[in-house]
Amino acid sequence: MLMRLDKFLTSQNVCSRREASKLVxxxxxxxxGKPAAKSDIKVDPECDMIEVDGASVAYRxxxxxxxxxxxxxxxxxxxxxxxxxxxxLPDELCRRGLFPAGRLxxxxxxxxxxxxxxxxxxxxxxxxxxxYKLYNAxxxxxxxxxxxxxxxxxxxxSDGTSFRPARVSFKSEEDRSDVLIRITEGKFHExxxxxxxxxxxxxxxxxxxxxxxxxxxxLAEGEARLISDTELKKVFSGQNN
Ligand code: URA
Numbered sequence: 511m512l513m514r515l516d517k518f519l520t521s522q523n524v525c526s527r528r529e530a531s532k533l534v535x536x537x538x539x540x541x542x543g544k545p546a547a548k549s550d551i552k553v554d555p556e557c558d559m560i561e562v563d564g565a566s567v568a569y570r571x572x573x574x575x576x577x578x579x580x581x582x583x584x585x586x587x588x589x590x591x592x593x594x595x596x597x598x599l600p601d602e603l604c605r606r607g608l609f610p611a612g613r614l615x616x617x618x619x620x621x622x623x624x625x626x627x628x629x630x631x632x633x634x635x636x637x638x639x640x641x642y643k644l645y646n647a648x649x650x651x652x653x654x655x656x657x658x659x660x661x662x663x664x665x666x667x668s669d670g671t672s673f674r675p676a677r678v679s680f681k682s683e684e685d686r687s688d689v690l691i692r693i694t695e696g697k698f699h700e701x702x703x704x705x706x707x708x709x710x711x712x713x714x715x716x717x718x719x720x721x722x723x724x725x726x727x728x729l730a731e732g733e734a735r736l737i738s739d740t741e742l743k744k745v746f747s748g749q750n751n
Contacts, residue, residue: 511554511555511556512552512553512554513552513553513554513555514549514550514551514552514553515530515534515539515541515546515548515549515550515551515552515553515560516530516531516549516550518553518555518560518567518569519539519560519562519567520605521605522567522568522569522570523573523602523603523604523605524562524567525562527549530549531549533549533562533563534546534547534548534549538562538563539560539561539562540559540560540561541553541558541559541560542558542559543559555569556569571627572625572626572627572630573603573605573608573625573626573627573736574623574624574625574627574630574736574737574742575599575603575608575623575624575625575734575735575736575737576621576622576623576723576725576726576729576734576735576736576737576741577595577598577599577621577622577623577624577729577733577734578619578620578621578622578725578726578729578730578731578732578733578734579595579614579618579619579620579621579622579717579731579732580598580619580731580732581616581617581618581619582616582617583595583597583598583616583732584616585610585612585613585614585615585616585622586610586613587608587609587610592616595610595622595624596608596609596610596624598732598734599624599734600734603734603735603736605626606626607626608624608625608626609624609625609626609631610622610623610624611623611624611625611630611631611634611635612631612634612635612696613696614717615699615702615715617715618715618716618717619714619715619716619717619731620645620646620715620716620717620718620725621717621718621719621720621723621724621725622717623720623723623737623745624734633746634720634745634746635696637674637694637695639746640694641694641720641721641745641746642677642692642693642694642719642720642721643692643693643694643696643717643719643720644690644691644692644717644718644719644720645690645691645692645693645701645715645716645717645718646681646688646689646690646715646716646718647689647690647691647701647705647712647714647715647716648687648688648689648712648713648714648715649687649688649689649705649710649711649712649713650687650710650711650713651687651709651710651711652685652686652687653678653680653686653687653689653705653708653710654708654709656708657705657707657708657709657710658678658708660707660708661673661675661676661678661691661704661707661708662675662676662677662678663675664676665704665707667703667707671697671703673693673695673697673700673703673704674693674694674695676691676692676693676704677691677692678690678691678692687710689705690718691704701715702715720745721744721745721746721747722744722745722747723737723741723742723744723745
């Protein structure tokens with residue numbers, strides 16, 4: 511697949527198109543060991559060896575970003591009225607076509623994966639993939655034994671919406687309003703509606719993990735970083751259990 515050198519470098523978050531021209535002029539870009547003649551020259555990222563200042567640029571067709579989503583931000587690519595999760599990304603992580611893989615409510619915080627890989631997002635979100643999502647919910651009151659049992663058995667709301675069985679535990683038996691819940695679907699307001707069924711209101715909701723990929727504790731709210739290839743595989747670990 512041939513593409514312009516400057517376009518390739520921007521897509522890999524190496525530099526802007528303008529910077530690429532400058533780097534070419536300064537002979538700091540090598541293609542297969544020879545200085546690039548022009549910034550719009552065509553390269554094949556899968557075959558050509560491209561180096562910038564002596565470091566080879568590894569080709570990543572898609573990127574995957576972990577964001578620690580703060581409250582008050584929409585899980586969307588663009589919005590006229592409110593800031594979106596894409597607006598939070600630093601320049602070096604931005605590229606065209608990024609979108610959040612799944613949605614968290616505006617007031618929900620925690621792990622959100624942002625990517626430009628539609629197939630990945632589809633696979634991650636498809637209920638049949640059984641990728642679980644782990645949430646920490648702070649409730650207005652303790653969850654009863656009966657409530658826990660019904661969430662674990664799976665529930666059907668009066669409007670006919672059904673939710674698959676969840677795994678429910680408490681951080682400590684002393685405080686049964688601080689709940690860890692693991693679900694494998696992503697229906698609208700799912701966790702909030704599940705707890706509402708049990709007579710509890712969710713005061714705070716935070717996503718801690720998707721599959722075995724846990725939110726990086728070092729990321730402050732609003733911060734983002736790339737997900738490594740090894741980490742990405744964890745999204746699909748521990749499915750259906
Ligand atoms: N369930 C909810 O109710 N809200 C979220 O943001 C995610 C899961």
